[in-house]
Amino acid sequence: xxxxxxxxxxxxxxxVAVLRGDDLLDYAIWRPGAPDGVGDxxxxxxxxxxxxxxxxxxxxxxxxxxxxxxxGGKTAxxxxxxxxxxxxxxQGGKGPRLSARLSGEAQARVGNGAPALLRRGPGAxxxxxxxxxxxxxxxxxxxxxxxxxxxxxxxxxxxxxxFDDDVLGQIDxxxxxxxxxxxxxxxxxxxxxxxxxxxVDTGAATGGHLAINRALLPTLARQIRLRNLSGAILVDxxxxxxxxRSALGxxxxxxxxxDPGHPRLLGFTALGLAEIVRxxxxxxxxxxxxxxxxxxxxxxxxxxxxxSANPSRMPALRAAPAVVSALEQDRAAVADLARRTGxxxxxxxxxxxxGNAWTMEAP
Numbered sequence: 001x002x003x004x005x006x007x008x009x010x011x012x013x014x015x016v017a018v019l020r021g022d023d024l025l026d027y028a029i030w031r032p033g034a035p036d037g038v039g040d041x042x043x044x045x046x047x048x049x050x051x052x053x054x055x056x057x058x059x060x061x062x063x064x065x066x067x068x069x070x071x072g073g074k075t076a077x078x079x080x081x082x083x084x085x086x087x088x089x090x091q092g093g094k095g096p097r098l099s100a101r102l103s104g105e106a107q108a109r110v111g112n113g114a115p116a117l118l119r120r121g122p123g124a125x126x127x128x129x130x131x132x133x134x135x136x137x138x139x140x141x142x143x144x145x146x147x148x149x150x151x152x153x154x155x156x157x158x159x160x161x162x163f164d165d166d167v168l169g170q171i172d173x174x175x176x177x178x179x180x181x182x183x184x185x186x187x188x189x190x191x192x193x194x195x196x197x198x199x200v201d202t203g204a205a206t207g208g209h210l211a212i213n214r215a216l217l218p219t220l221a222r223q224i225r226l227r228n229l230s231g232a233i234l235v236d237x238x239x240x241x242x243x244x245r246s247a248l249g250x251x252x253x254x255x256x257x258x259d260p261g262h263p264r265l266l267g268f269t270a271l272g273l274a275e276i277v278r279x280x281x282x283x284x285x286x287x288x289x290x291x292x293x294x295x296x297x298x299x300x301x302x303x304x305x306x307x308s309a310n311p312s313r314m315p316a317l318r319a320a321p322a323v324v325s326a327l328e329q330d331r332a333a334v335a336d337l338a339r340r341t342g343x344x345x346x347x348x349x350x351x352x353x354x355g356n357a358w359t360m361e362a363p
Contacts (some may be wrong), residue, residue: 003132004203006162007125007148007361009141011340012333017167018132020321024170026131027226029288030124031297033332036089036098036282040305043110045099046073046080047141058098063114065095072100081107083110084283088281092193096328126151138162143339148360165329175289180271184236185216187223191286195232198224202238209239214251221255233263242272249274254261296312297354299323300337302344307341314348319358326335 001021008015017027044065046087056076057069067073067084076082077321083106088097103358106206110119122130125144129137129152137152139145140160148156156288173179179187180203188199202212224233235252237245246268253265256276263278269300287355288294299317307314319327324347338344354361 002050003135005125005128005132005135005137006167007137007139007144008162009139009144011297011304011337012300012330013297014077014123014125014144015163015171016128017133017163017171018128019167021276022166024167024226026128027174027285028124028128028173028228029039029285031293031330031333032123032337034293035120035123037086037121038089038282039123039127040086040117041106041109041119042084042086042098042117043113043116044082044084045078045115046078046082049078057095058082059115060084060095061117063090063095065090067098067100071098073098076100077318080250081112083107083112083118089283091283093282095341119169122151129155144197174223174285179223181216181219183210183212183215187220189223189227189229189286191229191284195234196229196284198233199257200236200238210244210247213237213240217248217252217255221252221259224256224276224278225259225261228261228282228287229283230261230284232271232339233276233278235276236273240272242268242270245272245274291318291322291326292356293326295319295358296323296330297333299358300327300333303345304337304340306360309344314341314343314345315360316348316359317358318348318350318353320353320356321349321351323356323358326344352356 003020012031014030016028016030017024042060044060046056047059048057050056055066056073058065058067082100083102084098084100085102086096087099090096116123125148136157137155138159140162142158145156146157177189184203186201186203190197200213202209249265252274256263258267261278263276266277267276268274299319303315303317321343327347336346
């Protein structure tokens with residue numbers, strides 16, 4: 001079955017969908033003006049040893065990170081300058097996780113001096129292209145194609161439009177906290193600061209509870225992958241006493257096995273909850289879709305579409321202060337809108353708009 005990668009660009013954002021046949025296999029969001037930093041090469045300085053945490057805090061250019069002893073930091077002392085690569089994005093107010101285990105080519109770039117970002121890591125298009133080396137890569141923006149051409153070469157083609165209604169429907173479903181399956185069963189996703197809870201409800205599905213749960217395990221595993229759920233994940237299977245749920249362990253482990261994020265089924269709790277751990281590297285989708293920056297990028301996408309439909313009129317954007325601040329910090333997004341429309345965005349901060357609200361209006 002043919003696999004293809006579709007990268008649809010809008011101001012400040014690229015939505016990357018990997019399709020196998022007509023089914024969404026992987027999905028990621030890449031924001032060039034505000035990347036998650038994974039894969040970035042830094043010159044950093046050891047700021048403080050933290051023996052109790054098994055590592056050291058590192059001063060980076062404009063941020064702080066953490067270098068575990070197991071990643072080459074055990075012998076580093078305060079003030080030591082090292083080359084480091086980001087191996088996990090910042091999360092929960094904590095800086096990025098770092099590794100000092102570098103290739104010879106990367107180490108040669110480090111040199112001496114103040115902390116500095118030396119090279120950006122690959123974006124989502126390059127990352128997914130490496131994961132699916134057999135797949136053609138289609139993009140809908142000439143500037144994006146020019147930026148990716150050195151890495152992807154002949155695999156890359158420019159086509160438009162990329163997302164049909166079916167693909168958009170599959171993508172839009174990932175933003176919803178509940179997924180209704182064709183047989184009437186439902187999966188509910190509830191992220192918290194400590195873990196992700198997934199509730200399985202048989203709903204209108206008919207048949208024995210063991211069979212219903214077994215049938216939906218591949219969909220459950222697929223949704224964990226597509227939503228990039230990570231850290232601790234607890235799954236409450238439907239309608240089975242705790243003692244019978246462990247019988248589904250082999251089938252669940254098999255469903256998780258194809259995920260390149262390497263989730264592991266740890267077992268079942270005394271309450272019958274399936275315990276899964278999936279390493280966190282990139283931010284999960286629900287985090288990327290929340291907050292003022294995400295709202296601002298949706299606004300820019302709508303403005304670009306409006307300006308394309310009516311080139312004589314470029315809407316202004318009135319938005320809550322948090323949204324305006326986020327867009328001002330991501331200057332690449334606003335500049336990208338100007339490139340597409342040939343006009344400078346009029347951005348108005350309105351304290352009367354709550355939360356992440358925004359509206360388009362006449363300039």
